[in-house]
Amino acid sequence: MTNQLFEAALGIKAPWYVQGVDFDTAKRQLTIAVDFVAGSRFAYPGVTGEHPVHDTQIKRLRHLNFFQHECYLEVRLPRVRLPDGAVRLVEPDWVGQLDGFTLLFEALVLMLAQQMPFAAVARIVNLSWHRVHAICSRYVELALASADLSAVTTVAIDETSYRRG
Structure with missing residues (x-):
């Protein structure tokens, strides 16, 4: 049962x-x-x-x-x-995409990482900062690899906030 x-x-x-x-x-x-x-x-x-x-x-x-x-x-x-x-x-x-995690666990880490720093996410899920960073980096790599930028002809950069960080 x-x-x-x-x-x-x-x-x-x-x-x-x-x-x-x-x-x-x-x-x-x-x-x-x-x-x-x-x-x-x-x-x-x-x-x-x-x-x-x-x-x-x-x-x-x-x-x-x-x-x-x-x-x-x-x-x-x-x-x-x-x-x-x-x-x-x-x-x-x-x-999941990274060895040692399920897809749902990685989704939780990604959701939390959108709202707080990696160190806070690491404390919540009881992982090291490096493992949280590795999960997020892997999904950023996958998103960039699947992005189609062939239609982009111009890129603009706004530097007005450069000194404020």
Whole structure:
């Protein structure tokens, strides 16, 4: 019953499922083990079809807090064998852009970073300033890479506030 509750709360859909939940009161941490159904086949971006699982790799991802407790997902991720013989890691769509975080956790950091300094965000989410900066930098890089500036013909700069910083 508890596992199905966490599956619904996390929005995890087949072939993924919650294998188990561990709550450590001393560390104030909730760890949710996420696995996939044996025999599942997975698609890989840029390669047509679904591919068999070659082996697996476990990743620990920081997720949104569970009340005042830090929450981590320990996900068993499949590595699939592609038709050309290459073996590649398949990550579900809820894994973030930076290694070690879920997409929702990164979204929280980005939302907070719009409203306050990185140091304040770091204190709230219990990360270092450098990790907060890395998350924000990664999404700025992605936004700049997808920006189409081909129609820009003129750039203007207003220097009236230069001395005020």
